[in-house]
Amino acid sequence: MRRSWNRELLLILLIVVLAFGLRAWGVGQGLPASYYPDERHFINRAMSFGTGDLNPHWFHKPALYMYLLFLEYGLFFLIGRAVGMFTHLQDLARLYINDLTPFLLIGRFTTVLLGTATVWLLYRLGRRMYGGRVALTAALFLCFTFAHVKSSQQVKADVPMAFLSLVSFYFIYQIRSHGRWPDYLWAGFFAGLGMATKYTPIVLLLPIVFAHLGFLLSCRPFPWRHVLHGKLFLAPIFFCCGFFLGSPYNLLDPYWIQTNLTTWFQPSLPTAGSSAGFSLAGLLDRLVQPFVHFTGVVLRGDGLGSVMGILSLAGLLYLVVRRRRGDWLIVLTVLSVIVVSGLLFGSYAEARHFNIVYPLLALGLAVMVVDLAGRLIPDRLVQSGFGRELFIALLAIVITIPSAEAVVDYNLKMAPTDTRTHAKRWIENNIPPGSRILVDDYCVPLKISPGRITELLAEADKESRSGPFTTHASIYYRFYLETVEEPNYHLYEISHPWWMEGEQVAGALTLDSEYDCDMGNPLKTWGVSSLESYLAQGYRYLVTTEAIMDRYRSPAEPANSPAFAGFYRQVERRGRLLRSFDPRILRGPGPRVLLYEFSLSGESICPESE
DSSP: OOHHHHHHHHHHHHHHHHHHHHTTTTTTTTTTTOOOOHHHHHHHHHGGGGGGGGSSSSSSSSSSSHHHHHHHHHHHHHHHHTTTSSSHHHHHHHHHHOOOOOHHHHHHHHHHHHHHHHHHHHHHHHHHOOOHHHHHHHHHHHHHHHHHHTTTSSSSSSSHHHHHHHHHHHHHHHHHHHHHHHHHHHHHHHHHHHHHOOGGGGGGGHHHHHHHHHHHHHHHEEEEEGGTTTHHHHHHHHHHHHHHHHHTTHSSSSIIIIIIIHTTTTTTTOOOSSSSSOHHHHHHHHHHHHHHHHHHHSTTTTTTTTHHHHHHHHHHHHHHHHOTTHHHHHOOOOOOOOHHHHHHHHHHHOOOGGTTHHHHHHHHHHHOOOOOHHOOOOOOOOHTTTTHHHHHHHHHHHHHHHHHHHHHHHHHHSSSHHHHHHHHHHHHHHHHOOEEEEEOOOOOOOOOOOOHHHHHHHHHHHHHOOOOOTTTTTHHHHHHHHOOOOOOOOEEEEEOOOOGGTTTOOBOOOOOSSHHHHSSSSTTTOOOHHHHHHHHHTEEEEEHHHHHHHHHSSSSSHHHOHHHHHHHHHHHHHOEEEEEEEEEHHTTOOOEEEEEOOOOOOOOOOOOOO
16 A cells, blocks of 8 residues: 555656646746736736835736735845845846846746646545546646646746636535535635636636535435525635735725726626617527637647547546536536636637636546546456556556647747847847837837837826826836836837727727726827828838738728728838748747838838848
8 A cells, every 4th residue: 555655656746747847848938028918917017016006907817916926026136135136126127127037937937836736736636536546647637738838838827826726626625525614714715816816716606506515415314404504605705805815906996896897797798778688599609609619729729639628528528427426516617617707708718718627627537537447447457467557547648649749849839039039139239229110019029218218208297097007107117217228229119909809990099998098008009100100200110020911911901900901001012121030940939020121211112022
């Protein structure tokens, strides 16, 4: 027995080390920049807490993960001061303005550790529910789950939320097994902390009710008077406590309740004056579509992949048929996430948004694999030394091979220098500092000149509205003026109002409505003007990507975005392609970056061939 336990402990340690390695492998992608917009959101708001204002003023994501980053950055400063790296807080601000590398690495390694901890926690949960074989197999599956590996390499809230949700589910299962009051407390509290990281874990309140009823059903006779026992109400009470402790300004600042919270229900509620109302067909469609969308996401290459995805869904169905204690709790939790997410948020979801259910899908698949081994391997072969463990290991390895290949290929693909970083270095080495450059948003992370920052600072000082992008803007721009290093450029960012997709964007616009100011920075000009107007202001270069150019060449886009379509047509006619940075040639990640040059005289320049 002791030898078996030692072997099991060794195997889970190997799986955990492997999980850490696969996730840590990709933390350097894109450095010293971040090409994932959400990463900057988390880092910027974590740093803004250093002003003494702990209100994030941005509630698309709750604040717990931002607070964790803030504490880590504070510790980074204290260690740096102790070793002579920093003297004053201004030194930390200078590093933040000029080199994001340490801030990205701290955040990414935090996510790596939480992703790895999720693999270990799944093992602990699986061992409690089904035994060591299922636990090890489930941990191996999650170790190689592509979406979980990729999400664990980014400064985003999906993996921290999934970890806290799995802790909550651990206690939810304890409710189902024992019905003790501390389990209700901790299940609710950790679900609340999960929601303080990302809003999805609100759905865990449903499995808590299911677990409570399941425990009562296991009692004989059925204790009717305990259906509404006080223990059940501990869960929502401590859920609210966890949510408030993790993200207090969601409740202290009325902005979240007045704006973001109300939009949750817009997809499922009829608009005022609508005669459509609720129809049976419409309700069925809203219930069916989330399952269709979830299935598509899971089977995609950036989800679980076709092999592990199909088998994981089969494992979920197997739990429905098997109907052992705990099986239906996994199934109902996954269904709750799918249905509630679909009803509240519509069909928009990426593979990373379902990290909350990937551990449970891995557990269901592991149960099916272990049971299959028990049915296929006869006792005489077990006695002869063949062993069900060997069959389970071989089958698990075969299942994980496509996912393992995808993970390794992704890490290898993302390891080289990004095309946008190549473009940044070339521009800094070949274009004079201070040059006026048009840059498509989230394209090439060039430093902004003091002259341009002064213009933005003047806009920030005039802005009276407090919002996600304006509250600390003046402080940020003043730090930028004091610390920005050479080379820097007079940049004008061409900002695409992505949340207006499907609406006609006729030209340059400023954001006035409360909703628009919540989605984008009102200090910037959104949309685009004519190329002539930019040339008249002295802008000589444009940095864009082939994907953006192709988008506005498509037949549908000119109708919705005539200004953008016209602008890029002018670019192709008037501009000279000075340089392109092709990922196929550079053998690295990123889009094909295009650098155009224009004549200030307004004369047409024939494009160069590449």
